[in-house]
Amino acid sequence: MKIKKFFYSQKAAPYVFVIPFILSFLFFWVYPLCSTVVMSFQDIGPATSEWIGIKNYSKLLRDPTFRTAIANSFEYMLGTLILLIPFPMLFAVLMDSRLVKAKGFWKACLYLPALTSVVISGTLFRLMFSEYPTGQMNVITSALGLGTFKWLKMKSTGLGALLVTACWRWTGVNMLYFLSGLKGIDTALYESAEIDGANSWQKFRYVTIPLIKPTTIYVLTISVYAGLAMFMESFMLWAGPASPNNIGLTIVGYLYNRGIQKNDLGYGSAIGLVLLVIALIINIIQLVANGTFKKEER
Amino acid sequence: MKKKLLASLLSVAMVSSLLVGCGGGSADGGAAADSGAAAEDGAAADDGAAADDGAAAEDGAAAEEEAQAVTTVGDPNGTHLECWSFVEAHNTFYAKMVDKWNEANPDRTIEVTFTTYPYESNHTKLLTSLQAGTGAPDICDVEMGQVPNVYEGLDTWLYPLDDAMAPYAADMLTSRLDAYKGSDGKQYGAPFHVGATVQYYNMAVLEEAGITQADVDAVVTWDDWAALGEKYLDAIGRPEGKYWTSVDTGGVDWQWIAMAEYGEDWTGGSADATANVQLDSVKKMLTMEQEWVNSGLAEVSPDGHVDLEAGFQNILDHNIVSFPKAMWYMSRFINYMPEEKGNWYIAKCPVFEEGQNCSVGIGGTGTVVTAQSVDPALAADFLCYAKMSPEGETMIWEDLGFDVCNTSLWSDDSFAHDESNQYNTFFRNYPYDVLNEIKDQIGVVMTTPISPTINEQMCNVTLNDILENGMDVDEALQAAQDIVALEQ
Numbered sequence: 001m002k003i004k005k006f007f008y009s010q011k012a013a014p015y016v017f018v019i020p021f022i023l024s025f026l027f028f029w030v031y032p033l034c035s036t037v038v039m040s041f042q043d044i045g046p047a048t049s050e051w052i053g054i055k056n057y058s059k060l061l062r063d064p065t066f067r068t069a070i071a072n073s074f075e076y077m078l079g080t081l082i083l084l085i086p087f088p089m090l091f092a093v094l095m096d097s098r099l100v101k102a103k104g105f106w107k108a109c110l111y112l113p114a115l116t117s118v119v120i121s122g123t124l125f126r127l128m129f130s131e132y133p134t135g136q137m138n139v140i141t142s143a144l145g146l147g148t149f150k151w152l153k154m155k156s157t158g159l160g161a162l163l164v165t166a167c168w169r170w171t172g173v174n175m176l177y178f179l180s181g182l183k184g185i186d187t188a189l190y191e192s193a194e195i196d197g198a199n200s201w202q203k204f205r206y207v208t209i210p211l212i213k214p215t216t217i218y219v220l221t222i223s224v225y226a227g228l229a230m231f232m233e234s235f236m237l238w239a240g241p242a243s244p245n246n247i248g249l250t251i252v253g254y255l256y257n258r259g260i261q262k263n264d265l266g267y268g269s270a271i272g273l274v275l276l277v278i279a280l281i282i283n284i285i286q287l288v289a290n291g292t293f294k295k296e297e298r
Numbered sequence: 299m300k301k302k303l304l305a306s307l308l309s310v311a312m313v314s315s316l317l318v319g320c321g322g323g324s325a326d327g328g329a330a331a332d333s334g335a336a337a338e339d340g341a342a343a344d345d346g347a348a349a350d351d352g353a354a355a356e357d358g359a360a361a362e363e364e365a366q367a368v369t370t371v372g373d374p375n376g377t378h379l380e381c382w383s384f385v386e387a388h389n390t391f392y393a394k395m396v397d398k399w400n401e402a403n404p405d406r407t408i409e410v411t412f413t414t415y416p417y418e419s420n421h422t423k424l425l426t427s428l429q430a431g432t433g434a435p436d437i438c439d440v441e442m443g444q445v446p447n448v449y450e451g452l453d454t455w456l457y458p459l460d461d462a463m464a465p466y467a468a469d470m471l472t473s474r475l476d477a478y479k480g481s482d483g484k485q486y487g488a489p490f491h492v493g494a495t496v497q498y499y500n501m502a503v504l505e506e507a508g509i510t511q512a513d514v515d516a517v518v519t520w521d522d523w524a525a526l527g528e529k530y531l532d533a534i535g536r537p538e539g540k541y542w543t544s545v546d547t548g549g550v551d552w553q554w555i556a557m558a559e560y561g562e563d564w565t566g567g568s569a570d571a572t573a574n575v576q577l578d579s580v581k582k583m584l585t586m587e588q589e590w591v592n593s594g595l596a597e598v599s600p601d602g603h604v605d606l607e608a609g610f611q612n613i614l615d616h617n618i619v620s621f622p623k624a625m626w627y628m629s630r631f632i633n634y635m636p637e638e639k640g641n642w643y644i645a646k647c648p649v650f651e652e653g654q655n656c657s658v659g660i661g662g663t664g665t666v667v668t669a670q671s672v673d674p675a676l677a678a679d680f681l682c683y684a685k686m687s688p689e690g691e692t693m694i695w696e697d698l699g700f701d702v703c704n705t706s707l708w709s710d711d712s713f714a715h716d717e718s719n720q721y722n723t724f725f726r727n728y729p730y731d732v733l734n735e736i737k738d739q740i741g742v743v744m745t746t747p748i749s750p751t752i753n754e755q756m757c758n759v760t761l762n763d764i765l766e767n768g769m770d771v772d773e774a775l776q777a778a779q780d781i782v783a784l785e786q
Contacts, residue, residue: 046429046451062784131600132608153766240418242754244547244762260422262750263429263447 040269049266056270066271068246069254070278072159076250077227079163080170084223085216088171092178093208107179110172121169122236126152129161129237152238158247165233170226174219181215182208217290224286225279231256251275367414372396376407377673379680380435383412384420387629388439388490388663391697395684408680410437417441424448428455428668436671437681440487442477442662446747449480449487457667458484462678466686469706473742478664481569487664488685491700493624494657494740495555495647496732497523500619502641507533511726514645520586523620523648527595530619541597544609544618545587547761548602550753551660555622556583558658558741559649565746573748573782575756576775582650584764584771591765598765602757610634622647624660625729628721629699643726646736655741695719701733708734751785752778 006012040056042049060066091110095103113121128136129151138148151157185208193203209216231252235241241253241261249257251271259268287293367386371393383389389412400407413435415423421444427433428451440448449456463485467475471492478487499514507530517523527542534540546552557563560579566572590596597618600608604621612618614635631638646656665685667677684690691702692713699721707713714730715722722728760778763769 046455059784065781153762242758244766245759257754260425261447263425263450 036269036272039266040273042266044265052266056267059267060270060274065246065249066254069249069251072247072249073228073230073251075159076162076166076230077224079159080166080227081220081223083163083167084170084174085219087167088174088219089178089212089216091171091175092182093204095175095179096182107172107175110175112172113169114173116169118169118232118236122165122233125161125165125168126237126239129157152248153244155245155247158237158243161237162230162233162248165237166230169233174223177215177219178212181212185211213290217287217292220286220290221283224282228275228279228282368411369393370409370411372409373400373407374409376400376409377676379408379410379437379672379677381410381412381437382420382424382435383414383439384417384441385439385663386414387698389414391693392437392684394693394697395690396680398689399680399683402683406676406679408676421448427670432670434668434670436674436677437665437667439663439665442664442745443750443753445478445487445664445745446749448666450747452480452482452486453484453669455669456480456486457669457671457674457678458486459488459667459678459682460485462675462682463488463686466682466704469704470686471703471705473740474659474662474703477659477662477742477745487666488681489703490663490665490685490694490698491626492703492733492740493626493660493662494701494733494736495551495622495624495660496657496729496736497620497622497645497647498627499643499645500613500616500638500641501643501726503616503619504530509533511643514643517645517648518652520648520650524586524590524595527620531595536594539617541595541618543590543596543621544599544604544612545591545596545765546599546603547765548599548757549605550756550761551603551623552583552587553580553756554658554660554743555647556580556650557743559651559654559656561655561741563743564752565744565748567744567746569746571746572786573746573752575752575760575778575782576772579650581771581775584761584775588764588768588771592768605630607634614638625701625733626661626699628725628729632699632720632724639724640726642724644729644732646732646739655739657736657740658743659740695721701729705737708737748782748785752782755781 007016039049041051041053043052043055094100095107100106130138131148131150131153132138133142133148135151137151142148149157151161189207189211190203193207198206229252230250234243234248234250234253235256238248241249241257243249252275255268255271255275258271259265367389369389381389381392383392392410393412396408396410420439421441424434424438424440425447427435428448458480463470463475470489474489474492475485478485478489480486497517501511501514504510504514509526509530513526517526524542530542531540553564556579557577560577562577562579564573564575564577564580566574587596591598600606600612603609604613604618604623605627610630614637625644628644631642649656665681667674667681671677685694686704688704688707691704691707694700694702695707695713696719702708708730714734715728717723755778759781760774763774763777764771
């Protein structure tokens with residue numbers, strides 16, 4: 001009876017339900033985060049860990065490879081922001097309009113790549129972008145009379161290959177976010193706009209875009225982080241964290257290289273924390289600029 | 299009542315699903331959590347670096363995807379051991395040796411479970427389990443490039459093999475054993491092979507171009523060798539896509555040969571020495587390679603080096619007809635290029651100046667016994683029996699085609715000239731004849747904690763800059779030295 005009373009108590013029940021989350025949050029998130037902070041100030045040896053102050057960080061500042069990694073991750077992130085927000089939004093609007101037939105089919109097609117393992121798709125893209133004349137991209141460029149390219153050995157084409165892989169994979173996912181945002185817009189607004197004589201563009205510009213803003217901000221926030229934290233795509237495209245002239249090296253790729261491959265977890269932790277700080281700063285600036293923290297917005 | 303039961307079941311389900319959900323997604327929600335899960339899949343499932351030997355394996359320019367295979371062999375009543383490798387052929391070899399061991403040692407029988415992981419997983423799993431202090435296998439293969447990482451823990455992680463190898467040590471090539479010693483001087487790894495570099499020549503194609511075996515034998519210096527290459531290219535009319543050799547951007551074999559010939563070592567030779575990549579030998583080799591690429595004598599190896607599928611295809615297409623590589627590359631001919639039987643001739647590597655060393659031991663697998671083993675002494679005895687005894691070495695030569703480290707066998711006619719051995723019949727000459735000839739001219743380049751950094755910088759940046767982008771050798775080496783210095 002006591003147990004029953006406990007579960008039916010309006011005061012206790014909410015805590016019981018949140019406890020699993022709190023526990024796993026503490027155990028799988030707060031603890032590792034704190035321990036990463038501690039480890040980033042240490043030299044982690046086989047048996048002992050030595051406190052070395054800010055040596056890991058001062059080395060990071062002087063490390064040109066780390067700068068390359070940051071630059072690559074930034075370029076990739078900017079590229080995905082430019083490609084993976086407007087286009088999925090456009091597709092979502094199309095899917096929501098009466099212009100497209102067989103919407104379910106197109107939606108499924110666009111979403112399908114997200115269900116494929118990156119391991120498989122990355123390997124396929126690697127083969128497509130291979131430097132041999134028989135690689136798919138080289139077959140296409142030679143047919144167009146442009147000759148063959150060493151796609152994954154040059155900076156520009158390497159980044160291009162990464163962005164193609166990212167677009168192929170994430171367009172459908174972002175489109176679904178926007179679609180769900182569009183469903184939340186009251187059709188009466190469009191009708192009244194029509195009565196006021198608005199054309200399609202004006203309706204998109206003055207009704208759709210402002211009302212879909214919360215979704216856009218959400219997509220922007222996760223894209224900033226996902227772009228900076230990208231690892232698998234580059235790992236698969238170059239069959240490992242190493243790439244010619246480090247053109248495919250990302251921050252997480254460098255973290256993996258230092259922390260796991262070279263067994264220097266202290267330095268790896270410092271890299272991870274720098275990534276966290278960068279992502280936090282960008283997102284906080286972005287969210288403040290977008291007014292997310294103002295009360296009236298929601 | 300039923301309703302209540304249902305309700306409580308539902309809440310249990312809800313609570314547990316919450317727990318599961320949080321575990322995966324608490325980090326960052328949405329798309330990011332998704333990619334996190336994918337990253338886990340990837341690390342566990344993929345990236346088989348095919349190159350089992352060679353410094354080049356470091357770069358991870360992987361070729362084949364190797365499926366994980368688990369087998370258990372031996373006496374079910376014996377001591378149970380775990381063994382990991384990143385090459386299935388190694389495990390197959392150990393498995394055969396388990397049976398021999400059990401026959402010879404009925405009072406100390408063993409049963410071993412063999413697991414083959416991809417290159418990357420084998421080493422990261424081993425390192426993680428050693429660091430964690432639990433979960434490591436009894437015996438594990440460690441590739442040369444990973445040796446500095448794994449040996450870092452010395453005897454807190456690994457079990458020294460000195461006692462176990464005592465019966466065989468006298469016959470083993472000392473320089474090879476030294477390569478697998480820890481910084482405390484104890485022996486932690488058992489080698490498979492010498493990995494002596496030799497020059498491979500496609501005699502069948504050269505003869506069509508009017509070049510004889512005597513011409514090849516007359517080659518002493520790199521200049522002789524390049525001149526022979528020019529002669530060959532002239533004879534075939536310099537068609538597009540045909541070259542004398544291919545130089546590597548994804549491996550440092552050529553630089554190792556150059557260092558061994560001049561007796562230099564860019565690691566400085568020991569763990570506490572200062573590394574210096576701006577060596578004369580390295581500069582000379584790189585300058586020479588760059589000239590060859592510019593003059594059309596050499597191409598840059600497709601995908602980076604010859605020990606990859608693209609390299610095998612290049613050899614099969616006769617796009618290149620001569621290159622230096624360690625002796626273990628013979629097994630690549632047997633496994634991937636059987637059509638080439640009877641075509642190839644093995645000779646000494648050219649040198650810069652007459653009288654220099656003409657070979658260097660490259661790559662290798664230093665198999666270790668971990669301190670976590672259930673019976674480290676037994677595991678070590680078995681390991682040394684398998685990899686160092688004459689029985690074991692004979693099987694290594696027959697099955698794996700390696701140039702074994704037990705020098706007492708090199709001049710043994712029934713071993714070195716055995717006509718039933720597929721390696722002896724595949725090539726135009728007996729591989730061990732070449733090995734005996736260069737016996738005293740095999741140099742050493744050490745693998746120390748700085749080696750992974752040097753290899754990585756060379757394979758990712760420096761060699762690409764010099765050979766692909768035509769950068770000035772001195773400038774590229776200065777940039778490499780800056781990176782290396784940062785790590786010391």
